[in-house]
Amino acid sequence: xxxxxxxxxxxxxxxxxxxxxxxxxxxxxxxxxxxxxxxxxxxxxxxxxxxxxxxxxxxxxxxxxxxxxxxxxxxxxxxxxxxxxxxxxxxxxxxxxxxxxxxxxxxxxxxxxxxxxxxxxxxxxxxxxxxxxxxxxxxxxxxxxxxxxxxxxxxxxxxxxxxxxxxxxxxxxxxxxxxxxxxxxxxxxxxxxxxxxxxxxxxxxxxxxxxxxx
Numbered sequence: 179x180x181x182x183x184x185x186x187x188x189x190x191x192x193x194x195x196x197x198x199x200x201x202x203x204x205x206x207x208x209x210x211x212x213x214x215x216x217x218x219x220x221x222x223x224x225x226x227x228x229x230x231x232x233x234x235x236x237x238x239x240x241x242x243x244x245x246x247x248x249x250x251x252x253x254x255x256x257x258x259x260x261x262x263x264x265x266x267x268x269x270x271x272x273x274x275x276x277x278x279x280x281x282x283x284x285x286x287x288x289x290x291x292x293x294x295x296x297x298x299x300x301x302x303x304x305x306x307x308x309x310x311x312x313x314x315x316x317x318x319x320x321x322x323x324x325x326x327x328x329x330x331x332x333x334x335x336x337x338x339x340x341x342x343x344x345x346x347x348x349x350x351x352x353x354x355x356x357x358x359x360x361x362x363x364x365x366x367x368x369x370x371x372x373x374x375x376x377x378x379x380x381x382x383x384x385x386x387x388x389x390x391x392x
Contacts, residue, residue: 181277182234183232184232184237185215185229185272185358186230186237186272187229187276188229188230188267189226189227189269190224190225190266190268191224196223198248198313199219199228202244202247203228203249204247205243206230206240206243206244207240209212209236209239210236211233212237214230223259238289248267252350253266254349262324263324264321264328265300265350267377269276271287271306271355271356272291272355273360280346284307284357286308287348288302288308290307294342294353294355295340295341296351298352300343300348301328301352302354302355303352303354304355304356306356306357307356308356309356320354
């Protein structure tokens with residue numbers, strides 16, 4: 179039987195405290211069969227992206243442990259950075275590689291989302307292929323107003339209620355979990371304050387993509 183191979187490209191809202199990132203990485207690599215491929219930390223964004231691969235169940239477990247560790251160590255009320263964010267673990271996409279299908283990754287995302295909501299008491303939104311609402315396929319819609327807006331709107335506006343977990347945010351914020359195809363992301367720095375000059379290239383299904391590594 180062919181072993182499934184799934185990639186996870188998780189984004190965490192910290193890059194300025196190496197000890198925090200090391201602890202999150204340790205939570206990931208502590209799961210047997212999971213291999214950490216890459217770490218990218220941006221000080222200005224105050225954000226770290228960790229890429230890891232493995233068999234589907236192992237990758238899901240590693241993602242869960244990393245979300246728990248980030249919630250323990252990152253306080254969104256104290257966080258500042260240039261990149262939009264709503265959570266200590268901000269975005270967790272799963273990408274199918276060999277022996278895995280998009281349907282498999284959707285199942286992983288939804289199972290993990292329910293577990294994070296129930297066991298860690300963190301609100302979870304599903305996005306991209308795992309989305310339960312069309313408007314939530316686009317990550318930008320979910321992150322509108324960032325963590326500060328969620329503190330006000332969640333529980334008061336039904337459109338902002340999560341798919342799993344409580345209808346309120348604590349210091350760990352909320353987490354967005356989903357499944358998607360591989361993508362190449364880049365940041366473009368414009369020498370202008372005129373936001374009308376900012377153009378976005380179309381992503382899957384014609385949905386605009388922003389400068390996010392997710």
